[in-house]
Amino acid sequence: MTYFAPCFNCAADKATCERRATMRKALKGTGITSAKFNCPDRQAKFRRGQRVEFDWRYYDNESGEYGIPEGNTATFVGTIMREKPGNRRFSIRVDQDGEAYDVKPADILKSPEFTSVRHDDIRALDETDKQMCRDCGAYRDATDCARLCYSKEYHPNPVEECWKP
Numbered sequence: 001m002t003y004f005a006p007c008f009n010c011a012a013d014k015a016t017c018e019r020r021a022t023m024r025k026a027l028k029g030t031g032i033t034s035a036k037f038n039c040p041d042r043q044a045k046f047r048r049g050q051r052v053e054f055d056w057r058y059y060d061n062e063s064g065e066y067g068i069p070e071g072n073t074a075t076f077v078g079t080i081m082r083e084k085p086g087n088r089r090f091s092i093r094v095d096q097d098g099e100a101y102d103v104k105p106a107d108i109l110k111s112p113e114f115t116s117v118r119h120d121d122i123r124a125l126d127e128t129d130k131q132m133c134r135d136c137g138a139y140r141d142a143t144d145c146a147r148l149c150y151s152k153e154y155h156p157n158p159v160e161e162c163w164k165p
Contacts (some may be wrong), residue, residue: 001033002023002024002027002032002033002034002035003033003034003035004020004023004035004037005034005035005036005037006036006037006038006039006042007020007039007042008088009044009045009083009088009119010039010042010043010044010045011043011044011045012041012042012043017041018041019039019040019041023035023037044083045083045119045122046080046083046090046119046122046124047080047129048080048081048082048132049079049080049129049130049131049132050079050080050124050129051077051078051079051124051125051127051128051129051130052077052078052079052080052092052122052123052124052125053075053076053077053078053122053123053125054075054076054078054092054117054121054122054123055073055074055075055121056073056074056075056076056108056109056115056117056121057071057072057073058071058072058073058074058103058108059071059072074103074108076094076095076105077094077095077125078092078093078094078095078115079092079093079095079130079132079139080092080122081093081114081132081137084116088118088119089116089117089118089119090116090117090119090122091114091115091116092114092115092116092117092122093113093114093132093137094109094112094113094114094115096112096113113137114137
């Protein structure tokens with residue numbers, strides 16, 4: 001069985017993907033067990049601006065027995081910013097008003113506003129997508145983008161380009 005690198009974290013159905021079937025047929029009998037190739041049909045599992053919830057594992061020193069830290073899981077809500085290079089993780093802007101079992105994102109996340117999460121820990125929510133700035137991650141309806149991005153002389157994109165999907 002051959003591992004196809006672009007197929008990892010792809011939303012397309014692996015059973016009906018034409019590109020995957022073509023590559024499988026071409027490599028059959030060669031003994032190749034892993035293949036990397038450019039796939040124009042690849043679809044990310046989550047799209048930019050999509051509202052999601054994700055699980056975050058953390059260790060609490062006070063709840064463990066005999067001083068051994070106990071592993072806990074908190075669930076937070078956020079917005080997908082982008083798929084990170086290598087297709088292994090997604091950058092997420094975390095909603096700060098979310099709270100799980102009296103734990104806030106600022107209590108356990110190193111960077112409470114933005115974090116990187118594995119795709120297995122993310123679940124899509126049935127909410128409308130939010131438009132986000134590509135450079136600073138501010139929501140379209142917020143004034144943060146003007147303060148963070150447009151006040152800088154080296155802003156790489158014109159204002160209109162910043163909000164395109």
